[in-house]
Amino acid sequence: MSVNEAIEWVENRNPGEKEFHQAVREVFESLEPVIKKHPEYSKQKILYRIAEPERAITFRVPWEDDNGNVNINKGFRVEFNSAIGPYKGGLRFHSSVNMSILKFLGFEQILKNSLTTLPMGGGKGGSDFDPKGKSDSEVRRFCVSFMSELFRHIGPNTDVPAGDIGVGGREIGFLYGQYKKLTNRFESVLTGKNFNWGGSLIRPEATGYGCVYFCTEMLKTKGDSFKGKTVSISGSGNVAQYAAEKAIQLGAKVITLSDSDGTIHVPSGLTKQNWDFVMELKNVKRGRIEECTDAFDCEFHKNEKPWKFDADIALPCATQNEIDGKDAKMLLNNGCIAVAEGANMPSTPEAINAYLAAKIFFGPAKAANAGGVATSGLEMAQNHVGLSWSREEVDKQLHNIMVNIHSSCINASKKYGFEGNYAAGANIAGFIKVADSMIDQGIW
Numbered sequence: 021m022s023v024n025e026a027i028e029w030v031e032n033r034n035p036g037e038k039e040f041h042q043a044v045r046e047v048f049e050s051l052e053p054v055i056k057k058h059p060e061y062s063k064q065k066i067l068y069r070i071a072e073p074e075r076a077i078t079f080r081v082p083w084e085d086d087n088g089n090v091n092i093n094k095g096f097r098v099e100f101n102s103a104i105g106p107y108k109g110g111l112r113f114h115s116s117v118n119m120s121i122l123k124f125l126g127f128e129q130i131l132k133n134s135l136t137t138l139p140m141g142g143g144k145g146g147s148d149f150d151p152k153g154k155s156d157s158e159v160r161r162f163c164v165s166f167m168s169e170l171f172r173h174i175g176p177n178t179d180v181p182a183g184d185i186g187v188g189g190r191e192i193g194f195l196y197g198q199y200k201k202l203t204n205r206f207e208s209v210l211t212g213k214n215f216n217w218g219g220s221l222i223r224p225e226a227t228g229y230g231c232v233y234f235c236t237e238m239l240k241t242k243g244d245s246f247k248g249k250t251v252s253i254s255g256s257g258n259v260a261q262y263a264a265e266k267a268i269q270l271g272a273k274v275i276t277l278s279d280s281d282g283t284i285h286v287p288s289g290l291t292k293q294n295w296d297f298v299m300e301l302k303n304v305k306r307g308r309i310e311e312c313t314d315a316f317d318c319e320f321h322k323n324e325k326p327w328k329f330d331a332d333i334a335l336p337c338a339t340q341n342e343i344d345g346k347d348a349k350m351l352l353n354n355g356c357i358a359v360a361e362g363a364n365m366p367s368t369p370e371a372i373n374a375y376l377a378a379k380i381f382f383g384p385a386k387a388a389n390a391g392g393v394a395t396s397g398l399e400m401a402q403n404h405v406g407l408s409w410s411r412e413e414v415d416k417q418l419h420n421i422m423v424n425i426h427s428s429c430i431n432a433s434k435k436y437g438f439e440g441n442y443a444a445g446a447n448i449a450g451f452i453k454v455a456d457s458m459i460d461q462g463i464w
Contacts, residue, residue: 023048023055026067033072037120039340043127043365044071046372050444051451053436058455064463066455073126075099076119079169081147083162086155095166097145099179100126103457106177107143108133108393110184113191115150121340122146125184125364129393131450132386135425138397143179145170151186152306163194171199176208176403182396183212185339188258188303189224208403211396215408220399222414223392228262228362229415230391230422231335231383232270235360237426238381238442244357247271250289252331252351254278255338256302256309259362259392263335265295276326278338279309283326286318294318330354337362345370352378361385372443379440387425387446394421 030044048067055061081093096119099107109129112122122144130142147166151159174181183192192212199209206218213219222229232246239245249272253260256277264274273289277298286294294316301307301315310320327334327347334356336342340363343351348371351359359375360383361367367375367382375382395418402409409417425446432438432452433445 023052023067026071029068030071034120034123037123039120039124039365040127042369043124046365046369046443047127047131047447047451050438050441050447054448054452057436060459061455064459066458069458070101070130070451070454071127073098073100073123074102075173076123077173078119081149081162081166081169083158083165085158093147093149093162095145095147095169096122097170097173097179097181098122098126098143099173100142100144101130101454102141103454103461104134105139105141106175107179108140108182108396109142109144110146110182111187111191111195112144112146112184113149113151113186114146115148117146117148124340128364128386130454131447132390133393133397134450134453135387135428135446136390136394136397136421137424138394140180140393140397143181144184145181146184146187149186151191156190159191160194163191164198167195167198168202170195171202174199174209176400180208180396180400181210182393185257188212189214208400211399213399218399218403220395220402220414221409221411222418223395223399224258225262225265226395226418227259227389227392228264228337229266230394230418231259231263231337231360231362231388232266233391233419233422234383234388234426235333235335235358235381236270237423238358238360238383245270246333249273249332250275250330251333251335252276252326252329253335253337253362254283254326254342254366255336255363256298257337259389260335260337261295261299261302263337263362264290264298267333267335268292268295272333275329275331277309277312278326281308281310282320282322283324284309284312284318284320285326285329286316288317291316327351328354332357334359335362336366338366339363340365341368343367343371345374347371348374352380356380359383360388362389364389376441376443382442384443384446386450387429387442390425391418391422394418
């Protein structure tokens with residue numbers, strides 16, 4: 021079994037699923053020395069098995085809008101791999117959601133969850149429903165219909181979904197309420213819950229904080245830090261908000277945020293007051309980033325990405341493939357020394373090649389983005405023992421997990437001939453744990 025044969029098999033078996041193909045190719049190409057050193061992986065066809073979901077569920081989601089019109093969306097849950105624990109991964113509600121995107125996210129989730137060292141398998145789900153512009157009542161009716169099918173397939177020891185793009189605290193609340201009504205059970209079946217009924221402190225902040233913690237560890241290897249650095253961040257949702265907060269706390273100057281309409285540029289850097297305004301705008305008023313120009317001194321660049329501005333550190337926190345080869349070259353020309361991915365697969369293969377060729381720090385999503393699912397795992401642990409840990413305790417554990425993920429990437433990259441390549445290190449470290457577990461459990 022060669023790596024190229026396995027890639028070809030996956031692509032032929034899943035025609036047209038370009039995002040999934042991209043994710044598989046990026047991982048498999050870094051596994052060549054691992055497969056050569058471990059012939060048991062070839063014998064057991066681990067590459068083939070790990071790229072095939074254990075289960076993929078699709079279903080219709082009918083719901084009624086405020087005008088009494090019946091709408092129909094597609095619902096999905098890809099239960100990818102349970103070798104090291106119950107399926108774990110978010111639900112995404114966005115018009116772009118399809119099986120290819122969810123399979124790429126679920127496949128990445130297998131390795132990301134493995135890197136946390138917590139007992140969580142990989143999965144992902146969602147719908148092509150877009151909450152943007154919908155009333156709370158419409159979102160609630162959709163969530164009730166969605167969970168009326170999904171509840172059959174999930175459970176605290178089977179599959180534990182969380183939030184993702186389009187699924188925040190509001191949606192998790194509606195989904196959990198319907199699950200509880202249908203099952204008559206109060207249990208740890210969703211994470212990202214409100215703290216009052218089983219959620220974890222630091223969970224909203226976790227992905228953004230974790231991304232900054234991972235980038236901090238990369239910078240430390242050269243005796244550097246965030247202090248005094250200029251930082252470009254894409255997105256203005258949950259991940260971007262808290263990545264910005266943590267970067268500012270560490271003494272950095274955050275100069276950009278964005279949404280699908282464009283980018284704001286704040287040359288002097290976001291202040292605490294600016295950040296507070298963005299939090300209310302996006303989380304309460306559900307407004308657009310352009311509205312920041314009416315509240316504080318910034319420029320709005322319509323339909324532009326953040327990467328054209330001079331910055332030391334880039335934190336892409338929006339969506340997949342948002343940095344292409346051209347954007348990466350722009351970042352490098354503008355003095356970027358580190359990229360840490362807060363979103364899932366935000367850099368194209370061409371962009372990653374440009375980072376690696378320039379020998380800048382590159383923290384891939386499955387490592388740098390793992391803080392969210394790590395804290396979801398901590399939420400599950402708290403639910404299982406019936407305790408709520410303090411903010412300080414959860415943040416301490418999150419920080420330790422990100423430090424350990426960084427060490428795992430470093431050690432794996434050195435062992436298999438990719439020293440300094442965090443992308444290869446993350447792929448290898450995450451893969452080996454899952455592959456060995458699959459072999460231990462036989463052919464299934």
